[in-house]
Amino acid sequence: MSRTFAVTLLTFLLVLCALVFISAPVLALALPLVVYLLVGLWKSPGEVDLQVTRRMSAGRVQLDEAVTVTLNVKNNGAALEEVLLEDVLHENLEVTEGSSRRLVSLPAGGSVAWTYSLRGRRGYYMLHEVRATASDLFGLGRVSSILGTDGQLFILPPVLRLRRVSIRPRRTRVYSGTIPARQGGPGVEFFDVRDYQPGDSSRSINWRVTARHPQGLFSNDYEQERVVDVGIILDGRLRTNEFGSRSIFEHSVMATAALADVFLSTGNRVGLFFYGQQVHWTLPGYGKMQVERILHDLSRLEMGHWQAFTELYIPKNLFPSRSQLVVVSPLVADDFRTMAEFRSKGYAVLIVSPDPVTFEEAGLPGMEVVQLARRMVRMKREAFLRRLRGIGIQVVDWDVSQPFENVAVRELERRQPVLRGGR
Amino acid sequence: MTRYLLFASNLLGFGLTALAFASGGKPWLAAVLLLFAGFWVYASLRRWDWSVTLGLFVAYGFIAAGFLLDLSPALLFPAAFLLLAGWDLSGMQARLRLADPGEDTTPLQVRHLLRLVLTLLVGAGFVWAALTLHLKLSFEWTALLAILVAFGLGRLVSRLLKRA
Numbered sequence: 278m279s280r281t282f283a284v285t286l287l288t289f290l291l292v293l294c295a296l297v298f299i300s301a302p303v304l305a306l307a308l309p310l311v312v313y314l315l316v317g318l319w320k321s322p323g324e325v326d327l328q329v330t331r332r333m334s335a336g337r338v339q340l341d342e343a344v345t346v347t348l349n350v351k352n353n354g355a356a357l358e359e360v361l362l363e364d365v366l367h368e369n370l371e372v373t374e375g376s377s378r379r380l381v382s383l384p385a386g387g388s389v390a391w392t393y394s395l396r397g398r399r400g401y402y403m404l405h406e407v408r409a410t411a412s413d414l415f416g417l418g419r420v421s422s423i424l425g426t427d428g429q430l431f432i433l434p435p436v437l438r439l440r441r442v443s444i445r446p447r448r449t450r451v452y453s454g455t456i457p458a459r460q461g462g463p464g465v466e467f468f469d470v471r472d473y474q475p476g477d478s479s480r481s482i483n484w485r486v487t488a489r490h491p492q493g494l495f496s497n498d499y500e501q502e503r504v505v506d507v508g509i510i511l512d513g514r515l516r517t518n519e520f521g522s523r524s525i526f527e528h529s530v531m532a533t534a535a536l537a538d539v540f541l542s543t544g545n546r547v548g549l550f551f552y553g554q555q556v557h558w559t560l561p562g563y564g565k566m567q568v569e570r571i572l573h574d575l576s577r578l579e580m581g582h583w584q585a586f587t588e589l590y591i592p593k594n595l596f597p598s599r600s601q602l603v604v605v606s607p608l609v610a611d612d613f614r615t616m617a618e619f620r621s622k623g624y625a626v627l628i629v630s631p632d633p634v635t636f637e638e639a640g641l642p643g644m645e646v647v648q649l650a651r652r653m654v655r656m657k658r659e660a661f662l663r664r665l666r667g668i669g670i671q672v673v674d675w676d677v678s679q680p681f682e683n684v685a686v687r688e689l690e691r692r693q694p695v696l697r698g699g700r
Numbered sequence: 701m702t703r704y705l706l707f708a709s710n711l712l713g714f715g716l717t718a719l720a721f722a723s724g725g726k727p728w729l730a731a732v733l734l735l736f737a738g739f740w741v742y743a744s745l746r747r748w749d750w751s752v753t754l755g756l757f758v759a760y761g762f763i764a765a766g767f768l769l770d771l772s773p774a775l776l777f778p779a780a781f782l783l784l785a786g787w788d789l790s791g792m793q794a795r796l797r798l799a800d801p802g803e804d805t806t807p808l809q810v811r812h813l814l815r816l817v818l819t820l821l822v823g824a825g826f827v828w829a830a831l832t833l834h835l836k837l838s839f840e841w842t843a844l845l846a847i848l849v850a851f852g853l854g855r856l857v858s859r860l861l862k863r864a
Contacts, residue, residue, distance in 0.1 A: 306780055313820075
């Protein structure tokens with residue numbers, strides 16, 4: 278019940294009571310209420326004409342990094358006796374210092390400025406609304422208004438620095454890089470022995486082979502190292518990522534950021550495909566700008582209700598066959614077909630799979646039946662991963678209770694053998 | 701400041717009303733009112749906002765009943781003013797809770813209190829005038845005043861509806 282309505286109702290009830298019982302004191306009792314109501318309405322604000330400007334210490338921050346927001350509100354209209362100014366924040370943002378609200382009195386032409394700090398969960402946030410609720414000092418006449426401001430905030434996922442990720446796609450690009458190209462030429466790793474060519478350095482002559490074959494000289498050939506096309510596919514399906522109120526998705530995002538960073542820092546061409554609430558492509562690119570693009574895109578991704586990778590189409594002009602695909606997904610058994618299709622199209626596939634079994638188990642009671650169920654699901658998952666490995670897919674089964682850096686050092690930095698299966 | 705004043709004015713308002721009933725030979729009604737005052741204090745501490753308006757209606761109901769039972773106006777009118785002030789201060793306190801705890805709202809509170817006191821004084825003046833001045837009006841003047849009152853109430857209602 279609004280305050281104005283309450284006072285008005287009480288006044289009318291008293292007047293009615295006075296008329297029914299013909300009582301002057303009861304009628305007189307209504308008079309202070311009438312005066313109170315009239316004074317409140319007389320002083321109640323008309324239109325709210327406020328102008329808000331916002332300054333932020335940063336437009337993009339890492340997770341857990343605080344942003345300082347300064348709001349300046351100027352009153353271009355009539356004086357406001359009491360106005361509550363409230364920065365409208367997303368529920369994932371948390372004020373860490375100061376307050377996003379001010380209760381002030383603003384004279385005509387006056388202004389008020391205040392600063393507060395906030396931080397939040399990974400995401401992209403529009404900070405473009407400040408709610409102003411003006412009222413008289415009795416709080417009877419209220420006028421609410423939403424004031425527009427400029428402001429956006431990217432809270433980026435953390436980027437773990439990995440040293441290298443060893444991949445061996447069959448197709449490489451022409452520029453030199455760090456990925457073995459299965460072609461002889463300038464390089465570091467031994468590749469083959471060939472006839473000596475005029476111009477070869479004397480240090481490249483393989484004296485052992487030359488000694489066995491006295492008819493000529495033989496030189497060592499090294500494996501060229503080139504850059505490659507890497508397509509990272511991030512699985513954002515609720516079905517695979519959400520377990521009750523807990524989600525493994527943030528781990529996937531973190532791994533994706535780390536992988537994108539390491540591939541781009543070694544000169545490769547990287548694109549990101551997200552399959553969640555929206556199907557989203559970050560077109561392939563090189564360098565630091567591409568890292569920024571991918572991090573920005575990662576910050577705004579949300580999980581969605583897609584069931585299977587049914588509409589997962591990889592355009593060949595962006596990712597030619599025989600290039601590298603990296604799938605970051607907890608995986609479900611239905612995904613085998615899609616992964617097999619990738620292999621049949623010639624892609625080299627690396628799957629980084631945050632382990633949903635241990636993740637889900639951590640949130641369950643340690644009952645015997647749960648343990649039994651865990652063993653069954655674990656066996657099923659291991660059989661599934663074995664099937665994937667059987668068709669030449671490199672699979673990293675990541676227990677998310679372990680830091681991703683440790684897993685990456687153990688399973689991704691080692692030089693990969695040429696995998697069997699597929700073309 | 702507002703918090704203490706609102707408790708003080710409400711408790712004093714309830715107390716004066718109960719005293720009026722007790723001194724008028726209705727001790728059981730006074731006891732009921734004091735019990736309600738206890739509930740009101742509890743509800744206020746629990747921040748049940750609806751209890752504030754309920755308290756005003758119940759207290760004014762008792763005061764009106766007190767007038768009809770010919771209890772002492774010297775106790776009932778001050779009680780009515782204190783209860784109205786308490787209800788208003790409760791609203792102010794609720795709005796102050798929305799402000800930043802570190803914010804200095806003292807000037808706002810002082811201005812609010814000044815206006816409240818002035819308003820209540822004007823209200824008290826009208827009450828005094830209504831109870832002491834007895835004008836003999838002709839039928840024509842009474843009719844004119846009735847029309848003006850109806851017009852004023854109509855404007856008031858339309859303004860309230862426009863704001864709502």
